[in-house]
Amino acid sequence: MMAWKLAFRNLAGAGLRTWLNALVLSLCYFMIIWHKGLLDGWDRFARTEKIEWEIGGGQCWHSRYDPFDPFTLTDGHGPVPAELASRIEEGRAAAVLIAQGTFYPNGRMQSVLLKGIDPDQSVIKIPSGALKAENGTIPAVVGGRMAETTGLSEGDAVTVRWRNRHGAYDATEVTIARVFKTYALSVDAGQIWIPLDSLRRMMEMPDEATLVVLSRGSGLPGSLPEWTVKNPAFLLSDIDQLIRSKSIGGSVLYVALMGLAMLAIFDTQVLSIFRRQREIGMQMALGMTRGQVIRLFTLEGALHSILAAAIAAVYGIPFLAVLAARGFGVPQSSDSSYGIIVAEKIFPRYSAGLVLGTVLVIFITTAIVSYIPARKIAGMKPTEAIRGKIQ
Amino acid sequence: MNASNGPIARLSGLVKRFPMGRGHFTALRGIDLQIMPGEFTGVVGPSGSGKTTLLNIIGSLDTPSEGSAVVLGRSIGELSHKQAADLRNHHIGFIFQTFNLLPVYSVYENVEFPLLLLRKPAEERRKAVLEMLEWVGLSDKIRSRPSQLSGGECQRVAIARAMVKKPGIVLADEPTANLDADNSHHILKTMVRMNENFGTTFCFATHDEKVIRYLRRKILLEDGRVTKDETVKKPRLRRAGT
Numbered sequence: 146m147m148a149w150k151l152a153f154r155n156l157a158g159a160g161l162r163t164w165l166n167a168l169v170l171s172l173c174y175f176m177i178i179w180h181k182g183l184l185d186g187w188d189r190f191a192r193t194e195k196i197e198w199e200i201g202g203g204q205c206w207h208s209r210y211d212p213f214d215p216f217t218l219t220d221g222h223g224p225v226p227a228e229l230a231s232r233i234e235e236g237r238a239a240a241v242l243i244a245q246g247t248f249y250p251n252g253r254m255q256s257v258l259l260k261g262i263d264p265d266q267s268v269i270k271i272p273s274g275a276l277k278a279e280n281g282t283i284p285a286v287v288g289g290r291m292a293e294t295t296g297l298s299e300g301d302a303v304t305v306r307w308r309n310r311h312g313a314y315d316a317t318e319v320t321i322a323r324v325f326k327t328y329a330l331s332v333d334a335g336q337i338w339i340p341l342d343s344l345r346r347m348m349e350m351p352d353e354a355t356l357v358v359l360s361r362g363s364g365l366p367g368s369l370p371e372w373t374v375k376n377p378a379f380l381l382s383d384i385d386q387l388i389r390s391k392s393i394g395g396s397v398l399y400v401a402l403m404g405l406a407m408l409a410i411f412d413t414q415v416l417s418i419f420r421r422q423r424e425i426g427m428q429m430a431l432g433m434t435r436g437q438v439i440r441l442f443t444l445e446g447a448l449h450s451i452l453a454a455a456i457a458a459v460y461g462i463p464f465l466a467v468l469a470a471r472g473f474g475v476p477q478s479s480d481s482s483y484g485i486i487v488a489e490k491i492f493p494r495y496s497a498g499l500v501l502g503t504v505l506v507i508f509i510t511t512a513i514v515s516y517i518p519a520r521k522i523a524g525m526k527p528t529e530a531i532r533g534k535i536q
Numbered sequence: 537m538n539a540s541n542g543p544i545a546r547l548s549g550l551v552k553r554f555p556m557g558r559g560h561f562t563a564l565r566g567i568d569l570q571i572m573p574g575e576f577t578g579v580v581g582p583s584g585s586g587k588t589t590l591l592n593i594i595g596s597l598d599t600p601s602e603g604s605a606v607v608l609g610r611s612i613g614e615l616s617h618k619q620a621a622d623l624r625n626h627h628i629g630f631i632f633q634t635f636n637l638l639p640v641y642s643v644y645e646n647v648e649f650p651l652l653l654l655r656k657p658a659e660e661r662r663k664a665v666l667e668m669l670e671w672v673g674l675s676d677k678i679r680s681r682p683s684q685l686s687g688g689e690c691q692r693v694a695i696a697r698a699m700v701k702k703p704g705i706v707l708a709d710e711p712t713a714n715l716d717a718d719n720s721h722h723i724l725k726t727m728v729r730m731n732e733n734f735g736t737t738f739c740f741a742t743h744d745e746k747v748i749r750y751l752r753r754k755i756l757l758e759d760g761r762v763t764k765d766e767t768v769k770k771p772r773l774r775r776a777g778t
Contacts, residue, residue: 147653157640158639158641160640423634424638426636427630427632427638428638429597429624430595430597430624430630431624431630432621432622432624432625432626432653433625434617434618435617436618437621437653526597528597531597531632
């Protein structure tokens with residue numbers, strides 16, 4: 146109790162020096178929480194987008210299908226097993242057939258993935274309802290990036306060529322019925338979504354599918370012959386890995402910021418403690434033990450972090466709350482540079498764990514960097530400390 | 537332990553050596569001395585004679601190299617750091633030439649500090665601090681910081697701080713060295729009054745004639761040895777204004 150009282154007294158007495166230290170430290174709190182919150186918000190957004198637009202509650206792949214090997218598309222399809230078919234019937238799953246093709250937007254030739262999906266599905270957010278449109282051509286929906294890179298817009302007709310299961314080439318015209326906006330690149334770039342039945346006819350693959358997307362909360366089926374069940378954790382592993390690598394990068398910044406803050410505190414404490422060695426000598430002469438001196442100065446340093454947390458709360462909470470509500474704008478070029486799901490705006494997410502963890506980590510680190518010089522000075526003989534004799 | 541039953545400090549064959557280069561420097565060479573309760577005594581001598589070293593050992597800030605120093609019943613050489621701190625905390629007051637006030641504390645807080653270490657209750661602390669500040673004539677400066685005080689006032693705060701816990705002995709190392717004559721006499725008179733009123737033992741280390749005049753016992757230290765130890769029946773106290 147005495148140490149707390151004296152530490153508070155010392156902090157209050159130090160005036161401007163205390164406030165400057167606390168202000169610098171509060172900026173570190175703010176930057177760390179803001180940056181980690183941004184990463185967490187990004188992480189949550191990316192996962193949500195991927196789940197809502199692509200993976201649902203899990204997927205069943207044809208056993209020969211490998212999304213990273215386009216050659217498997219030729220053989221990676223088969224009749225939908227009865228268990229999955231009944232789920233599709235009940236609206237708890239959606240079959241997707243994938244085929245390779247070429248299309249000719251604005252006179253250019255470009256490889257494309259043709260994806261067939263049931264227009265009535267509601268398992269993922271692909272606006273498949275637009276595929277019900279009938280105007281003599283096959284309706285298609287494409288993502289915003291696909292539309293932007295190919296110069297397509299709603300109502301445009303474009304020729305699509307493909308090779309059916311027998312190796313015969315054929316071509317037809319599809320009409321862009323809808324351009325949808327998504328941040329999930331894996332359902333957007335280089336893909337055209339058309340009605341499942343149309344693609345099955347084009348490929349001569351009746352009742353077949355490449356994969357089946359399960360609805361969220363519907364549970365995973367048991368083992369299926371010729372099909373493999375992929376749970377959400379597996380399907381999110383690439384994005385998790387990416388976020389993890391971004392988090393490591395973020396942690397480097399976290400550590401760098403902490404390091405700078407701690408260096409500032411350490412410097413201040415060293416300067417302060419060694420400048421105050423006469424004072425410390427006098428305190429020892431008045432009867433303070435070495436332990437009490439160490440406790441006092443360690444606490445005094447650590448209290449900077451509490452004060453800094455309070456200061457950071459004053460300006461940080463409103464600022465971060467506004468940022469969380471309005472989102473943090475990301476430059477449009479970020480998509481290509483990051484190569485993953487990046488929204489135009491990221492809504493940072495600040496969990497209690499993040500805030501309390503940051504406060505705790507800074508408190509402990511500050512205490513440690515304060516302890517080191519305090520321990521050094523407390524080891525001095527009082528007679529030398531009183532004379533201000535630096536060791 | 538009870539100061540009234542025997543000497544406050546008993547030094548026998550006290551030697552203090554400090555390492556210096558490959559050898560050592562001997563600051564005290566076999567001191568035999570006793571300081572009795574209620575004395576107003578001073579160790580007098582030229583610079584480098586060992587006065588401060590002697591006071592530091594009596595004050596348990598330092599330890600003897602040889603011989604023994606028993607202060608308030610405790611052998612200084614055998615005390616742990618904690619025991620030495622405890623002895624200083626409870627029984628010894630210090631006054632230094634440079635005042636050594638805690639700069640970020642107010643006058644009140646500086647004087648209160650030893651009582652905080654003794655974990656005295658708040659009310660008891662307040663009463664003792666105000667009483668002591670009244671004694672040194674600084675009741676109107678309780679909120680001032682040391683930087684706002686004159687040298688004389690700082691030293692009066694240091695006296696109040698040394699006396700507030702009613703120690704067995706106050707050790708004053710050149711307390712007037714940084715003060716003008718008027719302030720020196722003012723604080724010396726204050727200490728004499730305290731000695732008379734509270735029975736506190738005062739031990740000075742000084743070569744200042746102004747202080748020496750007030751002493752009732754003068755221990756002359758030269759080159760680490762006591763060369764003269766005389767009791768003055770009637771100190772030649774200075775008249776005001778001279």
